[in-house]
Amino acid sequence: MTSLLAGICQIRSNIKTKRVSSYDRSGGNADWIEIKAGETAELALIPRAGIIKHIWITLMTPDPMIRRNAVIRMYWDQEQAPSVEAPLGDFFGQGWGEEYNFVSLPLAAAPSAGKALNCYFPMPFGDGARITLENQSEHAIERFYYYVDYEEHLTMPETMGRFHAWWNKELTESHPEEGETEWGIVGPQGSNRSDANNYLLADIAGKGHFVGVNYYVDNPGPMWYGEGDDMWIVDGEPWPGSLHGTGTEDFFNSSWCPNEIYLHPYFGYARIPQHKLGWMGRTHCCRFMMEDPVYFDKSLRASIEHGHDNALTLDICTVSYWYQMEPHKVFPPLPAKESRGNMPEINHTDVHRWRHEWRKALGSGKTLWGHERE
Template identity: 70%
Template sequence: MLNHISKIQPGIKTKRISSYDRSGGNADFISIPAGETADLAVIAGAGIVKHIWITVNAPDKFIRRNAVIRMYWDGETEPSVESPMGDFFGQGFGEEYNFASLPLAAAPVNGKAFNCYFPMPFGDGARITIENQSAEPITNFYYYIDFEQHPEIPASEGRFHAWWNREITGVHPQEGETEWGVVAPQGKNPTTEHNYVFANIVGSGQFVGINYYVDNPGPMWYGEGDDMWLIDGEDWPGSLHGTGTEDFFNSSWCPNEVYAHPYFGYAKVPNKLGWMGRTHCYRFFLEDPIRFEKSLHASIEHGHDNSLTLDLSTVAYWYQSEPHHPFPALPAKEERANMPEVGVVDVHRWRHAWRNANGSKPTLWGNEK
């Protein structure tokens, strides 16, 4: 990541494109009308984007999901980066909160300042855009894009990619939601068939990180799912096979506390019953990238044997040779909305149904089987 900053390299020029007021005044922002796309940077030649900083002011409180960031390298027409803006920088669910890691951050005040330090090389031009898919304008959009101009960047330098995915996972096992075997004995899962897929890449490169956003409608621990990596077309169980979601995120024993390491952590956790609600986990493979030469299929169970209904969304980050396969169509903004929050009244209704199913005895406590 540091890229030998002590090395003197003639011929490299440091540049910036920003939203500064061209008149010399203090209106250092652009506005992006509803439904329009703004070119933040269109850069000719070869170079490396070194840092991106963004902050926005908009009447749409869900603008972090309703604005989409895209990046194109070397004149390509299909983006190498496509994600809702907030999710890309490490703020899930369209919410505002602080997030700290080495390559990405959402900085104070209250996570309103987005930062990205992933180096992004290009050999023949770069374009970075924001599409405002909101019904309202982005009133104030401030940004820096810091980059280097190089005499050349070889094609062997992998190009940066990021892809957002989202799925409301269905319960696969016939016995239903039975994490920890609470309801019934759990089955085995010798396949990736029903897993949540967060990367499906064709080409040569290395996987370097994931932001993982999970909204859990129930109080049961969401994280018994194993991560599974199939490299270069290999069969299950693959070269890398995990032991549980919290293990994949370098933690242990069902954590539910905010923790920030440069490479991994929990930027957001719920304060409800058990693990009910919205959690943001992250893991960056900066010292231990996952390398592939032909393809990479990366997935994770949603509960052991895919036994839980969850709202999962992720941004995967990797470098690869071009060309890349085009991403699936980004879901429309209506399909990116959060699921309704499950709260106290919902839990009380569950209890009421349970009481009725158990004869409505006046002294039923809640732990009777």
């Protein structure tokens, strides 16, 4: 196995290290740009060939949802459709517009309190690169600080894939006739012999390899959300495909319905529900497949069940990351800002109302405890 530091001592030629940043061109200390409401700022326009090695961003604005309301896009080799398109926070590893610390090898949200966004995914290009930030908020980003650190090369080998990232969101539907019966609690469970109703992680055309996903799930009930299997259909093969998983927590390299913060360079749980009633609330899982990417020659359909047999209603958002040869399949239109918002948080008063309806269904007995069944 090659060490991450194996090449650090090698002296290379015909490479220049460069940076685009928001530094104060006057020599002062106003090292930021302002991005007005509705404005798209061009953060970097890099000519010729090179590799972006690191991106760092922090910002200040009165909009508490700016991480969902600002959209980052990246274009390689003069392309017109972006290869990267995602809300700013979701791309860097923060869901729901929130700020919290996040640690992984390729992405991090660093102190103070997750306000420093970092990306170490290498991003090659052969004929120019362009990065933009669109402020879809009603408020200005009053201060936007950033670095884009890159290498300038004379040429780029044809074997170098281009970096891609795609954001998706779905309020999933409970598909089986029996409803939300995870673990068979309210009725028998069915069998799922297709990926048709799964949550879609990526639908890719071309040759490349899939390298990771940030998975943000908001669960409106206390039941475990993670019985869903991951499914990978490579090059149009029939179901069940080359890779078929055994459960959401298994794909994210954990086990037995975790509900605790845990961060490894390649996987982890960066956010868990604040109010502990089972698994009700917001959880952020991640998996970066640096040692085990999924390779494809023609296409890849990556998906995951939302509960076994897609039994659960969940609010799921993801950012998937991969490399491929261009041209890429153009992404579906990014949902409007209003459609990217969060579902209301379920709280203790909602649960009490559920109990009230359950008590009425059982005759409104005065000592009903909660375990009784019809």
